Amino acid sequence: MAIKSYDVVIIGAGITGTMTAFQIAKYNLKVAVLEAGIDVASGSTRANSAIVHAGYDAKEGTLKALLNVKGCEMMEGITSQLGVHYKKCGSLVIGFNARDLEELKKLKARGEINGVKGLRILSRSELLKMEPNVSRDAKHALYAPSAGIVCPYDLAYAVAENSATNGTDYYFEFKVDKIDYDGKAYTIYAGEEKVKAKYVVNAAGCYADEIAKMIDDDLPFEIIPRRGEYMLLDKSEGKVAKHTIFVTPNEKGKGILVSPTVDGNIIVGPNANIVDSKADTSVTEDGLDEIAKGARIIMPGINLNAVITTFAGVRPTPTSGDFYIRESEKCKNFIHAAGIESPGLASAPAVSEYIVDILKNCGLSMRKRKNYIETRTINGNCKLFYEMTERERKEAIKNDPKYAKMICRCEMVTEGDIINAINRPIKAKTIDMVKRRTRAGMGRCQGAHCRTKVAEIIARELGIDISEVKKFSSNSNLLLGKTK
Amino acid sequence: MNKKLVIIGSGPSGLVCAMTAVKNGISASNILVLEREGELGGTLNQCIHNGFLKNLTGTELASNLIKAVKKLGVECRTESCVLSLSADRVLTVISPSQGYQKIKADAVIIATGCREQSRGVLSIGGTRPAGVLSAGAAQRYINIEGYMPGKKTVVIGSTDIAFIVSRRLAIEGAKVITVVEPKSAPLSDKKNIKDCLRPFNIPFQLNHNVTKIYGKERIEAVDICQLDKKGKPIKKTKQKIECDSLVYSCGYTPDVDIAIEAGMRIKRDTKGPFTKRNYETTIPGVFVTGNAHYIHKNIDKILKESVVTAESVAKFLQKANQPKKEKKNEDNAHIDRKNQE
Structure with missing residues (x-):
């Protein structure tokens, strides 16, 4: 089989990687995002304070200070474009x-x-x-x-979905273990699988140092897991x-x-x-x-x-204290975006623009994509039932009666919402993937009531047995075989 | 649509309310029962064990009640979820068959039952893998779906359902390694320990709790500690026990989101709506009964309360139908003292 070849490959589907994909999707380029986890926002982006910091914490003159203040200013525009809750x-x-x-x-x-x-x-x-x-x-x-x-994974889903809608390929459970460079292009491996790229963005979060080592590059600081x-x-x-x-x-x-x-x-x-x-x-x-x-x-x-x-x-957490976003000193067209700890969420919009500028300076030609789709999917931003007005609810139910079947009463999530989440540009395949996209199971009963029903719907939609349904990853089966 | 009486929930409470309401003169065609699930009967449907009324199983009791209500001609709608309830008793209801609907009722009974609490397991340290689930969910998987949530299980809690699910797991061939209860006495009757645990040699440890969960994807082990008199773990008693599932039962709480969203006053101790002596809530014409009101000791008490509730609803509706005289509103005059705390 021919190896898939891309203009840009982004390693890591956290907020930095997905936001970068979102910015690049505006241009007429072939892009892929490689993610070791099973879903977007599987690492630091999944669990943090969900704060868009204003930008007074970072030391003046640092990259962190510059990008935090700018990112915070950009947040309103991006969230309203993609229908993400932001306050x-x-x-x-x-x-x-x-x-x-x-x-x-x-x-x-x-x-x-x-x-x-x-x-x-x-x-x-x-x-x-x-x-x-x-x-x-x-x-x-x-x-x-x-x-x-802002909800960090909701924002990451939104920008990831928009980029996928505009043609970006997403690879999950693609754990990069080797990178070759022949002077022209990179070949990036995950076990037997591989892809090629002219430009690479290392947005691997806690693992950015390990990715750097694969091209014999050493980041000038350590990444400490905190x-x-x-x-x-x-x-x-x-x-x-x-x-x-x-x-x-x-x-x-x-x-x-x-x-x-x-x-x-x-x-x-x-x-x-x-x-x-x-x-x-x-x-x-x-x-x-x-x-x-x-x-x-x-x-x-x-x-x-x-x-x-x-x-x-x-x-x-980088021992240097600042974000590190620049082309590798060892390898051309390989851009590190490392040490992006707090305020990484607030800074992400500005970080991604900064990365795009570096790519341009490296010689990547960027022409605006024709037929760029501004929303998350070709059908718009797809509101969830709980977000809809009365009129929108009536309309949704008229078009699809499954929107009238309540699954999670705590958070008002209907079967229609869940089926939609399973079939969106980046598909929800597990209980937790459905949960983070729809809020089913996030309320006061924490899924005690709805988890079995969500599992049934996933099994039906994916055509698998309910015992095959996972909580989040490949070995996190919910059930262990049939009863006697 | 207009109805004299709308009953939210078709568990034992809701069904008994419907029967009693007809008996007390409310015409069956004027009553509507709304059920969120695909089947009538509520939690009874997953209770295949006996001990309900005259030693029926939960499912048998449910089917008896459903038959009786249907025979009376009361309309019961499944897959119908109440989104909201207004102060003038307009219900917004969605269902795949009827779509989006507003129903105006002269009286409403909230009989939505209860749900399990998850609070007790939240302070446990460690990871959050698959295989940690509530006793109710475990019961549902085994009895309704026919699947095993685990084969080597540790159980936390000493409620009826904790014991009953331990027994179900054992009958289906799982090893229930131990049942632990942080308190110094079981919450359920001692009889249940004799019936459910002893025949299967399942150990039961009071003053013990799970203190840590291990396992990245699926649960692999837990730490169990004895607790001192203040409830703090005694570190030297810590034992790491391998398991593939952890089932918890930390008690119940009334399932009354509808009432909370409608702005009803909620009692701090029971977590259910505040009521007058006639089971009327702080919204006139809206009543609450069964486990939605407060968590009852057993099914008999739930059924008794449901009968009394429906009787007082019938009285309320009769009064509302009478031509208006000088209004005194006696019920308001003597608010239950106990209810006021």
Whole structure:
């Protein structure tokens, strides 16, 4: 069989890789995205704070500072183009004493140099008016109105689907293990499988250093896996915070936050612990205690009994402290986008444009694609039932009665939504893939009620036996054979 | 569409309410039962064990009740989900056969039952692999789908269903390694331990809990610890046990999203809607009964409450039909003291 040949191959389908695919899909090029996991957003993008940081944290003059502020400004345009929930809720950094106030002033000054608009130091009474549940001990706060919230995997799905709709090929469970370069083109292997590319973008997150080594290149820094644990609270608590609330940062980082999510829950976390394995997304009792304690400093009355799930994500923290986005010094036309930790989500739109500029400078000729499709699919952005207006619901049910069959009552997900998710440009093939695309099983009962039904629908749509249905990966079968 | 009485849910509560309402003078053609699932009967359908009323199985009880309700001529719609309920008792309902509909009711009974809580397993450390599931889901897989959710299972919890599912797993050839309960006494009757666990030599450990889950894709093992008097794990008692599934049963909570979204007052302790003595909620003409009201000890108590609820709904409808005299609204006068906490 002939090897598939591409103009650009992107390694990694996290937010950086998919956003880059989204930008390149506007041009008349052949593009592929290679992903080791089974789905888009399988690594750091899957589990993080879901915050669009305003851009006052990063040190002035760094690439991080530049791309964070610009990415945050671009977020509204991209999310509205693709129908992604995004809310510019603003963020607050609260301070408890005079030393904190000094820090807040420094942050404000740094933010202004970085180009963050509207920063303001609030008095205690102003703060309490905006966030009545915040600790009474808080004395000041830095308010950043341009900060926001977005669901990271929803955004990654949206940009990935748009790029797939515009012809980008996606390869899943394609774990790159070897890269050859003959001076003209790269051949990228995953076991027996291989693809060819003229240009390569290394957006492999925690594994970007390992990819670099495959072309005998060493990144000038190490990538340290740092795990952050989180708790998610029920929607019943959704109104206790209206802004993303941080405490004044210290040498250990931005610390634990309390924030609303775009879906109406409250997220609490993360801590930051260096772990041995890049795949260690386990939660620990001590870790959960730590974030509970942190949350209570911000909001002493927070109801942590309303937790509906706990989870952890691993961030690719570079020892250099800054994003590293440039052409490899060893190999031509091989671009590293490495060390993209927080604020990687906020920065992603600007990071991807930056990568496109590098590709242009490397000599890739970019002509606008004719018939570029702006939406996620050729049929538009495909709203979910719970997002629809009454009129849209009636219309959807008239066209397809399966939209009138409720599967997950907690999150109002219908059979129509699930079948749609299974058949979209990037197909949902497992329980978790359906869950992240439709929210089925993400509510207060966490799938206790609907998981069996989702499994039945997946089995039927994919033409497999229900015992073949997986939770997320190839060895995560839900069921183990028939009864007697 | 207009109906005198709409009953949401066709489990034992909903069906008994329908029968009682007809008995108390509400014409069957004026009653509508709405069921979200494809079949009537609610959770009873997956209860193939006996012990319901005069030693029927759950499925037998369900089929008896369904027959009785159908014989009376009450319309029962399956695959019908109530999206919302307004303060003037207009229900928005979707179903594949009827589409998108508004139904105006003079009275509504919420008989939506309960659902399992997952809170107890959330604080367990470790990974989040496949093979961790609630007892209700396990029961459904085995009894309805005919599939095994695991073959070497650890069970957390001491509710009726935790024991009954342990027995079902054992009967189907799975090894139930142990059943652990963090508290110092079982939640279910001791009789259940005798009936469900002993005949299959399933160990039952009080003051024990699972403290860590292992396994990247499918669950591979768990840590089990004894707990001290404060409920903290005693580290030196930790034992790593290999298993391929973890079944939990951490109790139930009323399934009343409809009530919450409608803005009803919810009781903090029971998590069900606040009610007056006649089972009317804070929305006039909307009643609640069975496990949707609060979690009942057993089926007999649910059925009894459902009868009384339907009787008071019948009274409410009679009163509403009478020509308006000077309105006193007696029911409002004596709100149940106990209900006020």
